[in-house]
Amino acid sequence: MQTHILGYPRIGAKRELKFALEAYWSGDSSREELKQVSQSLMQKHWQEQIDNQLAFITVNDFSLYDHVLDHSQLLGVVPERFQDGSADAWDTYFRMARGRAPSGTPQRACEMTKWFDTNYHYLVPELSPDQEFCLQPDKLLAEIAAAKSLGHAIKPVLLGPLSYLWLAKPAKEPFDRLSLLPKLLATYALLLQQLADQGIEWVQIDEPVLVLELADPWLTALESAYQQLADAPVKLLLATYFGSLGTKLHRVIELPVAGLHLDTTRGGSEYLIAARQLPADRVLSLGIIDGRNIWKTDLQWQLEQLQPLQEQLGDRLWLSSSCSLLHVPVDLSQEHELDQELKSWLAFAQQKLAELNTLAQALNGQGDTALEDNRRALASRRSSGRIHRPAVQQRLESVNASLGVRSTPYVERARLQQEHLKLPLYPTTTIGSFPQTQDIRRARADHRAGKLPAGEYEYLMKHEIQSCIEAQERYGLDMLVHGEAERNDMVEYFSELLEGYAASRFGWVQSYGSRCVKPPIIYGDIHRPEPMTVAWSQFAQSLTSKPVKGMLTGPVTMLQWAFVRDDQPRATTCLQIALAIRDEVCDLEQAGITAIQIDEPAIREGLPLLRSAWDSYLDWATFAFRVSASGVQDRTQIHTHMCYSEFNDIMPAIAAMDADVITIETSRSNMTLLAAFADFKYPNEIGPGVYDIHSPNLPAVEQMVELMRLAAQRIPAERLWVNPDCGLKTRGWKEVSAALINMVAAAKILREDNSLSQSA
Numbered sequence: 001m002q003t004h005i006l007g008y009p010r011i012g013a014k015r016e017l018k019f020a021l022e023a024y025w026s027g028d029s030s031r032e033e034l035k036q037v038s039q040s041l042m043q044k045h046w047q048e049q050i051d052n053q054l055a056f057i058t059v060n061d062f063s064l065y066d067h068v069l070d071h072s073q074l075l076g077v078v079p080e081r082f083q084d085g086s087a088d089a090w091d092t093y094f095r096m097a098r099g100r101a102p103s104g105t106p107q108r109a110c111e112m113t114k115w116f117d118t119n120y121h122y123l124v125p126e127l128s129p130d131q132e133f134c135l136q137p138d139k140l141l142a143e144i145a146a147a148k149s150l151g152h153a154i155k156p157v158l159l160g161p162l163s164y165l166w167l168a169k170p171a172k173e174p175f176d177r178l179s180l181l182p183k184l185l186a187t188y189a190l191l192l193q194q195l196a197d198q199g200i201e202w203v204q205i206d207e208p209v210l211v212l213e214l215a216d217p218w219l220t221a222l223e224s225a226y227q228q229l230a231d232a233p234v235k236l237l238l239a240t241y242f243g244s245l246g247t248k249l250h251r252v253i254e255l256p257v258a259g260l261h262l263d264t265t266r267g268g269s270e271y272l273i274a275a276r277q278l279p280a281d282r283v284l285s286l287g288i289i290d291g292r293n294i295w296k297t298d299l300q301w302q303l304e305q306l307q308p309l310q311e312q313l314g315d316r317l318w319l320s321s322s323c324s325l326l327h328v329p330v331d332l333s334q335e336h337e338l339d340q341e342l343k344s345w346l347a348f349a350q351q352k353l354a355e356l357n358t359l360a361q362a363l364n365g366q367g368d369t370a371l372e373d374n375r376r377a378l379a380s381r382r383s384s385g386r387i388h389r390p391a392v393q394q395r396l397e398s399v400n401a402s403l404g405v406r407s408t409p410y411v412e413r414a415r416l417q418q419e420h421l422k423l424p425l426y427p428t429t430t431i432g433s434f435p436q437t438q439d440i441r442r443a444r445a446d447h448r449a450g451k452l453p454a455g456e457y458e459y460l461m462k463h464e465i466q467s468c469i470e471a472q473e474r475y476g477l478d479m480l481v482h483g484e485a486e487r488n489d490m491v492e493y494f495s496e497l498l499e500g501y502a503a504s505r506f507g508w509v510q511s512y513g514s515r516c517v518k519p520p521i522i523y524g525d526i527h528r529p530e531p532m533t534v535a536w537s538q539f540a541q542s543l544t545s546k547p548v549k550g551m552l553t554g555p556v557t558m559l560q561w562a563f564v565r566d567d568q569p570r571a572t573t574c575l576q577i578a579l580a581i582r583d584e585v586c587d588l589e590q591a592g593i594t595a596i597q598i599d600e601p602a603i604r605e606g607l608p609l610l611r612s613a614w615d616s617y618l619d620w621a622t623f624a625f626r627v628s629a630s631g632v633q634d635r636t637q638i639h640t641h642m643c644y645s646e647f648n649d650i651m652p653a654i655a656a657m658d659a660d661v662i663t664i665e666t667s668r669s670n671m672t673l674l675a676a677f678a679d680f681k682y683p684n685e686i687g688p689g690v691y692d693i694h695s696p697n698l699p700a701v702e703q704m705v706e707l708m709r710l711a712a713q714r715i716p717a718e719r720l721w722v723n724p725d726c727g728l729k730t731r732g733w734k735e736v737s738a739a740l741i742n743m744v745a746a747a748k749i750l751r752e753d754n755s756l757s758q759s760a
């Protein structure tokens with residue numbers, strides 16, 4: 001039984017790559033040092049694959065920043081603005097990635113965007129109609145040479161030509177990217193020849209776009225591309241992942257490649273069809289180990305599924321990870337603080353290699369203790385009292401549509417809220433967080449480490465809240481916030497207070513470049529043992545006669561930015577979270593809080609890959625939001641916040657959330673995105689961000705007034721709010737003060753505008 005993986009995480013179990021990169025960028029270490037770190041990481045990852053008896057070690061999955069950028073470099077695709085000759089290839093690479101490098105002039109970096117439906121971001125290749133490709137294989141060949149020295153079979157991975165073109169964008173004016181295919185294929189042919197010259201037998205060629213809804217020209221191009229590559233002197237393993245091939249399956253099966261890889265964790269039962277229909281000389285690689293989640297594989301169940309296939313296919317059956325393991329953390333064995341029982345249910349990348357090994361052994365008739373351990377862990381997970389909470393289950397069963405509806409329509413609510421809140425026209429507010437100073441961070445860290453007693457910690461945080469409230473009163477803001485000093489992260493904070501969530505210590509996953517995230521793990525039914533934010537909000541409200549917004553993270557974001565349970569639908573988990581947040585919302589209202597913001601920055605990124613699946617996702621996602629928000633009386637104002645600017649295609653869902661106020665990012669797009677809201681006739685209130693908090697520049701009063709005048713052309717003034725476009729936690733107090741003072745001044749001008757036009 002041959003085993004392999006599609007790729008391994010690069011960042012290192014202790015984020016060695018991150019620290020090495022950042023030291024290199026800041027000039028604190030040399031290129032040689034960075035090279036050493038990356039080489040030793042690669043060696044380590046290869047050795048692990050050998051130790052787990054994988055048939056191949058996978059090469060070229062490592063990257064200093066991003067594998068799509070590596071591929072651009074391999075093909076010689078370097079946008080013109082980086083070709084100034086002042087930097088070598090190494091620093092050109094980093095300038096493309098992040099706009100600057102230790103050598104070479106700073107330049108506008110390449111655009112970065114989400115890699116399919118993951119939280120990994122790739123650098124978008126820029127292509128022009130007369131694009132030339134020029135093979136630069138030195139780095140790849142050097143890696144291959146290093147891997148070969150381990151004396152094990154190696155399998156390089158390449159991004160396929162269709163996926164590369166699909167993921168690219170035109171450098172300037174639009175053109176048909178497929179027109180570049182012939183030239184691109186010629187370059188692939190050269191490359192494959194060079195790999196064959198190195199004695200390579202198998203090459204993994206990734207075509208993840210095959211799981212998307214592809215238009216016909218792309219499918220035709222796919223067929224002709226692989227016809228041409230069929231002459232290459234290596235065997236191609238065509239790898240698809242992140243979904244099923246659907247109606248494309250039969251066409252893909254016909255492609256003249258030596259092997260096909262399918263993602264069985266997301267592809268339904270189509271691997272069974274493939275097993276029957278694949279021509280008799282082809283390999284079928286099954287991605288059975290989930291590369292997107294951290295749960296142990298049910299090896300016994302897999303064994304039962306795979307045995308008949310093994311009989312049918314013999315050594316044409318290979319076993320693998322569903323996709324690259326890039327999307328899971330590296331090594332579970334470092335997690336000394338994780339609850340032992342929960343830990344026994346998990347597998348990170350390294351443990352997933354061992355699972356492959358165990359499964360292969362078992363299929364070869366060598367049952368061992370690992371299989372028994374796996375069986376026991378899965379049994380414990382199925383029956384554990386940590387997971388199942390009858391009270392949560394019962395409550396879930398009683399949920400019906402009416403739980404997601406506020407008792408009165410927005411127009412009526414708005415009137416009651418106005419009577420209650422007495423806000424001026426163009427009310428000013430912020431998105432929630434205020435600068436996270438060194439002092440705050442230190443207090444939190446010390447408290448966490450047990451070095452700062454709870455009482456003192458509380459005192460420091462209250463002091464912080466007090467000065468934040470005083471500052472907002474000085475600026476003259478209308479609706480205040482407590483400032484979020486007690487939170488390091490909007491998801492982590494709540495995940496630590498909710499039961500059913502666990503936090504890892506080193507469970508880092510690469511988001512882009514050196515940036516990693518550490519998603520919490522949702523393992524059980526979600527339960528809120530006690531109020532989470534009420535004391536802080538109540539304290540903040542006691543200091544001022546202005547309304548202070550309660551501040552919560554919404555259910556979809558709490559789900560989206562976590563590793564989720566695989567034993568129930570995402571929608572169910574989301575609804576459990578929604579119920580817990582609903583209770584918090586109601587408790588805040590009880591405690592005298594008159595406006596509550598429920599942030600949902602992740603709604604858009606949760607959209608499924610297939611357009612045809614959008615509606616069902618948006619239905620349950622917006623329902624979960626409404627369940628969290630609609631337990632309050634009419635006069636309590638519900639806000640939400642989203643920090644992106646593409647709303648066009650999800651406008652009905654945004655409206656269906658029925659928040660009284662939504663604050664969004666708009667300043668960078670000059671309010672153009674408000675067109676989506678205006679065209680849709682968005683019925684509720686909107687706070688279009690009037691300045692970009694990501695920039696250190698001080699926004700001028702006039703500039704904000706201008707933007708709001710543009711906004712008022714589309715949305716009636718009575719429904720507009722004035723606010724920055726996101727939270728202020730990454731900025732310093734000096735900048736924040738100056739910006740908010742200007743923002744309040746802008747709102748005053750707008751109000752005068754309005755009363756002038758009223759009296760005219």
Ligand code: GLN
Binds near residue numbers: 431643728
């Ligand atoms: N309330 C959060 C903050 O201000 C919102 C953050 C976000 O939009 N991602 O920091």
Ligand code: ZN
Binds near residue numbers: 725727
């Ligand atoms: Zn935001």
